[in-house]
Amino acid sequence: MSAEIICVGTELLLGDILNSNAQFLAQQLAQLGIPHYYQTVVGDNPERLKQVIEIAISRAQILIFTGGLGPTPDDLTCEAIADFFGVPLVERADIIEDITRKYALRDRLMTPSNRKQALIPQGAEILPNPTGTAPGIIWQPRPELTIFTFPGVSSEMYRMWQETTVPFLKSQGWGKEIIYSRMLKFWGIAESALAEKVSSYLNLPNPTVAPYAAKGEVRLRVSASSASQAAAQELISPVEKQLKDIAGLDYYGADDDTLASVVGELLRSAGETLSVAESCTGGGLGQMLTEISGSSEYFWGGVISYDNSVKVGLLGVNPEDLAKFGAVSATVAEQMAIGVRSRLATTWGLSITGVAGPGGGTDTKPVGLVYIGLAGANGEVESFEYRFGAVRGRSLIRHVSACTALDNLRRKLLSSVLNKNV
Template sequence: MAAEIICVGTEILLGDIVNSNSQYLAQEFAKLGIAHYFQSVVGDNIARIHSLLDVARQRGSEILVFTGGLGPTPDDLTTEAIASYFHMPLVERPEIIADITTKFANRGRAMTANNRKQALLPEGAMILPNPTGTAPGMIWQPVENLTILTFPGVPSEMKRMWQDTAVPYLQAQGYGQTIIHSEMMRFWGIGESTLAAKVNHLFNRSNPTVAPYASKGEVKLRVAARANSITEAKRLIEPVVAEIKAIAGLDYFGSDQTTLAQVVGDLLRKKQQTLSVAESCTGGGLGALITTVSGSSDYFIGGITAYANVVKTNVLGVNPQDLQAQGAVSEKVAEQMALGVKTRLNTDWGVGVTGIAGPRSDDSAKPVGLVCLAWAAPDNQVYSHTHRYGTDRDRDFIRYLSACDALDGLRRWLMNGKI
């Protein structure tokens, strides 16, 4: 049986709010083993909602989950649109009126007349209670082999209603006897096409499945299995994950919510070593990534944002002659920045970042996207590398890639003794 998500709200189409409800519901469908192939967003318009219902029924979807459009204002049309599509009258439910009245009273207010609209549900629909807001949803089977669930668009209200009522209801209907469990494997330093070519033989599997994703410089492989339990699903996934790790080597850095900063932090903590950073083009972005990890003060001592050359020379000890001869964006300067911050902050490791993030470059020989990274080890050995991210990427993306590549280089050295 397949489910669809239909999010109602012109504000989503205009980009005024991020549609996080679909992501949450998609993850919940997987936990219940419910197949899910389509998501839609539609404005507050009855005719367009009807057209989506037509399409959903034509493709045989048996569960339709609506979010949004359950408020008291004239443009909240979801319930009215669904009822009119199935030619079913709306009936005022006194228990909803009582609930809304109580909630207003608890806030020291009186219920306004327009809130009565939220008490209207199609005849025969079951109330889906809203413990925290005034807009209840419904669970309704208007025709055979079709269940409709509606939720308000407020994510906190929708999630509470889903867990409290919708999940038990769906489980009682037999959903959740099989589940879909997945592991999202994460890779840095390898392109999507290159990784896909290496693991191409795994893409035709049926259970577990392997699918590639790419986003913001990172490549991901989702390994997913359908089974009767999480334990069984993990048993199916484990050998595939192990094979991919063996193929990818150091390009694999973690799974699910693991970040490069977390991996680096764990390695430093295990070795009881400390880190400092010297940043030019990233302007503190590398330090910000490192300190997103709780407990990073165990190993991260601090950083120096050496944006101006005078800071590079007077604070970090960069040789002015090298700056003059090679320019601030050079491996020679990046190396001295890494050693300089390591020395001045007395840490085991130092990282230096200098580059041209754009949108313009003052040096025709050094285009936008040219970034030099350097790493200084506990024994003062220094390694550097130049990245050319391209002139077609924007300033923020180049700064982000620079910070992540700086972390990735340190991760590889900590794990492998070299970059």
């Protein structure tokens, strides 16, 4: 028993709209333990839509459509489905009544085009839409085949799924097992290097372990299939511990954790504070930190020292060092960290200076060269050099720089904790 997700809409093919509906449905199917192996996006064309249906019914027993249920001529989902199975569309008076009522609540009259939304394949049941005007359908045109249709509006689809579809699926005996996952997150190690370290875990049957990489971060998804979330967690727990032990400090958190939230919790636990000085990241580091609720307990502020005059005037960077080593240098990164820590009177000062590109690079200081400075209350200061490469592009270089700065502080804070416990 498997499901297939079919998203209808030319705007999806053109990239005008992000296909978040497919992501939501995939996650929901996993939670119900219903496998799905294919997702299809098709434009607003009845012939191509029928071709998609023909392929889908050969490999799945549940077809889930989103989009194409509106009142305009290009909304063709129900029409194409009915035509494929050779049944007529029938107008449902109860749907017209529901649409009329919803328009009246908005002090509007139902337009003639909305009657199209009351046409559903003969024999199909209505999948109620509590908020929008386009209902979906639940239909079993053949034994062992169930079709669901949803509007493309995400908020409407989410509610229809939770309130009607999930109970229906469970009533049919689907969803007896659930798939529960933990997403382990790592920074400072390449996907290939981590995959090599944990290679013996990548072929486990249950739980399964799969590596992912995006924007400098590496993840291991650990998924277990079981009768309940608690039972799945029991399967995952020992594997998760072993993976963390193998990764060591490269592991930083799981699921909703971010580098900023993990660093924030370490600072909060230690009763310590942080300030930042940024050049090439232009405030991105401060933004990451302040996205965490309650970050004012440990993050006191920062300086965006984009111009050298700010580095000198506000952060106390030595102008002679600027002239000798340049703004993108270990010396300047260290002085920026010392300066912001001193000016804002925090435990830690963290700085970033680099060449984000696409212009500004030289043979000795290419695009992607970044220095991170870290100054502590005991007078210790250190810097770290990274060469992220021009191929990453300006936005990604800035993002990876800010995350790497947080990761350096995370490792320093963890080392301090370990030293105190020795």
